[in-house]
Amino acid sequence: MGITGMIYMVTMVFSLIVLILSSSKAQQYDYFQFTQQYQPAVCNSNPTPCKDSPDKLFxxxxxxxxxxxxxxxHNCTNTTVKSQxxxxxxxxxxIIWPNVLNRNDHVGFWSRQWAKHGTCASPALKSDMQYFQTVINMYTTQKQNVSKILSRANIKPNGTTKALTDIQNAIRNRNNNMMPKLKCKNNSGIPExxxxxFCGDSNLTQFINCPHPFLPGSPYFCPGHVQY
Structure with a gap:
């Protein structure tokens, strides 16, 4: 084999190794978290005030x-969100995925979520369009809308304390009795x-119990009663 042939062979092998490593990096996950945030609580716990008044919605x-x-x-590839x-x-x-902290920067928020998380969602979600459309479907047609779920269980966002088990049970009634992951923060001495x-398997075909709940001692632990 001549010098040119050897160079070609080495280049091909190197390219194959890079491709394998890139593919494996993009597939290193075993479940999905579909996370929703309660807008007033996000604004209350943020060091910088929200630029616009929050809605009482998840x-x-x-x-x-x-x-x-x-x-x-995280940040598995360098692909950016297509303008299309x-x-x-x-x-x-x-409507469903606003930048709560700065409503003038929705696109920046979505772009950062895609760059950090969406680029790692292959093979379940292979493109930015599929990633964002899946979120829309989960929130709307699949009815994984926390605000509506709690409202149907007569749990209203009126700023009073609620039993944590009531919130958990309302959500479990919608996700095949699987345990959600709840995050709280202290607001003037009150856990909010x-x-x-919601947690789903690596193919987003079924719900699972969320791993790694926040435990006592964590700043995000939710006690028996929380404000909502």
Whole structure:
């Protein structure tokens, strides 16, 4: 084999190794977290005040490929969100997935979520369009809308304390009795419900019990009664 042939062979082998490593990095997850945030609680717990008044709603924070053990994947490729994807879905995303902290920067928020989490969602979700459309479907047609779920259980966002088990049971009635992950933060000495996560398997075909609940001692632990 001549020099040219050897160079070609080495280049091909190197390219194959890079491709394998890139593919494996993108697939290092075993479940998904579909996380929604309660807007007033997000604003209350943020060091910088929200630029606009929050709505009393849970809206999407993100859809995150995650691992039961070991670190969660992030920033798996350098692909950016296509402008065509944003144009096609912008009207729906603004409703269900707003940038609560800065409503003038919705696109930046979605772009950061895609870069950090969406790029790691393959093979279940292979493109930015599929990633964002899946979130829309989960929140709307699949009815994983926390605000509506709690409302149907007569749990209203009136700023009073609620039994944590009532919130958990309302959500479990919608997700095949699987345990959600709840996140709270202290607001003037009162634990306030900030986020709720549904968890699904690596193919997003069925719900699972959320791993890694926040335990006592964590700043995000939810005690027996929380404000909502």
């Amino acid at each position: 809206t999407v924070h993100g859809l995150w490929p995650s691992n039961s053990s070991g670190p969660h994947p 994807t944003i144009r096609s879905l912008k009207a729906q995303l603004e 419900l900030v986020e709720v996560s």
